[in-house]
Amino acid sequence: MNFIKSLVLVAVLCCFSCSNAQQKDGLTTPKPHVENNNSITLASKVKLYSKKLGEERELLISLPENYSQEIQNYPVIFVMDADHMAMFELTRSINNLLAETDFMPKSIIVGLTNNGNLNNRFQMTSGANRGSGFYENKAPDYLHFLQHVVIPYVKKNYRVANHKTIIGLSPSNGPLHEAFYNQPNIFDSYIFLAADLYFNYSKSQSKGEKLMEAMKDKSHSKATVYLGMGSKDVDFNQKWGTQFSEYEAQLIAAKNENIRFKFEIIEGDGHYEMAAKGIKNAFKHIYSEDIWNRQNIYHLNRGTTPVDIKKHFDRLSVHYGFDIFPPESKIESQTRALLRWGSPENLTTAISLLTQAIEYYPNSASLHLILAEGYQKSNDTNMAKRYLNKAKELANKFTIKNHIWFSKKLTELSQ
CATH class of the missing domain: 1.25.40.10 (Tetratricopeptide repeat domain)
Known part of the structure; x- marks a missing residue:
């Protein structure tokens, strides 16, 4: 009898293992769950499976107010680590404010959650960096998931314009680095918050040095880049602020017209709290006044x-x-x-x-x-x-x- 039970158990486990092995990238929940408040869609929740990551990830998707009655296509803002530090809510609220006051267009906000895992999984460097085992080198896998699963899903199901922005915060800047260096045609704008450029990209090059190399490259696709840091990080290590200024000077001297950039140290804010001002200032850089020129248009x-x-x-x-x-x-x-x-x-x-x-x-x-x-x-x-x-x-x-x-x-x- 025990032998028969054992056989049944093995068969069940084999079936379970096979079903997981055969699972493909894509939708794992049959219908997005929508949370809304009258005409304002707060968020749709949908789970997509990634073979690269070996797990499913929940997306948070916020549509502009009156999406169902309007006819235009909307730019998309992708938020890494959306369930960390209220990043999704911050991005959505700031976009609503700036769109309503005509500083930027209404946008679709797509948040990629991290399943409650350490946000260091977004990092692109390995455990050798800072002697830490938390840096799991998953940035290429996240970017693959974005490019081949998330973006096609969003394009298929929503009215999206051909303009994509990606936002990262500290470790979750990893996919931004990966995209900017290796897949520069995926995104139009990059928002690096708590931009830790001082850590290693490789044994011979820091992330800042690698990023400057790419931003100086005049064959690089056109892009808008915002890099922000809290002043309390600079207080902690003055070298980081000096490097920030040096990188900015290098790019000014390079005169690469394909890259619009802004470096900013936000006074009085720490590593994570700088995100609120950083997101707002980054959006106003992407849709800058010298281009937008909104001051007198309604007079x-x-x-x-x-x-x-x-x-x-x-x-x-x-x-x-x-x-x-x-x-x-x-x-x-x-x-x-x-x-x-x-x-x-x-x-x-x-x-x-x-x-x-x-x-x-x-x-x-x-x-x-x-x-x-x-x-x-x-x-x-x-x-x-x-x-x-x-x-x-x-x-x-x-x-x-x-x-x-x-x-x-x-x-x-x-x-």
């Missing part, structure tokens, strides 16, 4: 026209390689102000801008309602009725952000 009462706004965002779209739209909230606030002022010129400008904006946001009930008001104030009853009916139709399909204002205005225009 419709100072000579800016709807045509100027369209040309501005067309120019940005060409520069970054994907469609960039003016924030709906900006259009809404500007046109509501124009309608309050009420002069014939303001009404004409508001109608022109709203008509243009509806091409960007064809499912916006609010923009249709404001346009109906514009036509009503211009005494064009037929057009007012047309856009009022469309606003009602869209309101029944999609969530209205400012529901109280919308209901009040809808009642007022329907009388």
Whole structure:
């Protein structure tokens, strides 16, 4: 009897072992679990299997507000070690803030979790580094997982633009180094937080020396790079701050137009706490003011026209390689102000801008309602009725952000 039980146990174990051995890269949960709050999707959770890592990994995926009713494709931001130091939540919140205030586009945030393991698994150097056994040299495997499993999954399931940013923090900068040196066409922008350039890349070269070599290479793909460090790290070892400054000077002298870079030591912050300011400053480097030039673009009462706004965002779209739209909230606030002022010129400008904006946001009930008001104030009853009916139709399909204002205005225009 014991012999039979033993045979059964061996058979079960063999089946289990074979099923694991045959498991392929890809989706392991049949349907992403979604956590949301009304129209704001906080995160989808999905597990993907990696043969290289020999395990499955959970992805956290945050979509922009109103994703389901908008039509554009969005740039993607990949966050390494997303479940460590609130990196995923930080990235998502800062993107929401800067997108709403028109400092950067809305983005899809994809976080790669580390299954509660030591984040040093992301590191690219081996146990010989610093005499530590924690550095497991998994960076190439993580990059393979990103390139061949995660990115294809995201492309297949979401509306993504052809622009990808990757963020690492301290040890989880490993895949960023690996990509920048060996697979430079995967990502467009790199954010190295707590950039520990002073540790070894090889026995003869530090990570900083290797990175500078690659960043000086004028045949390297175009890229935007942010390297940040907390001042408390410099206080701990002054040599690290000196190296940081020397590397920056080397790159300035190299004049490689393919690489836009920013070095920053964030005053008063330590190794990990610098991440909040670092992420914000990195985004404002990628979408820098000298390119974005957002200061006066909405001043419709100072000579800016709807045509100027369209040309501005067309120019940005060409520069970054994907469609960039003016924030709906900006259009809404500007046109509501124009309608309050009420002069014939303001009404004409508001109608022109709203008509243009509806091409960007064809499912916006609010923009249709404001346009109906514009036509009503211009005494064009037929057009007012047309856009009022469309606003009602869209309101029944999609969530209205400012529901109280919308209901009040809808009642007022329907009388």
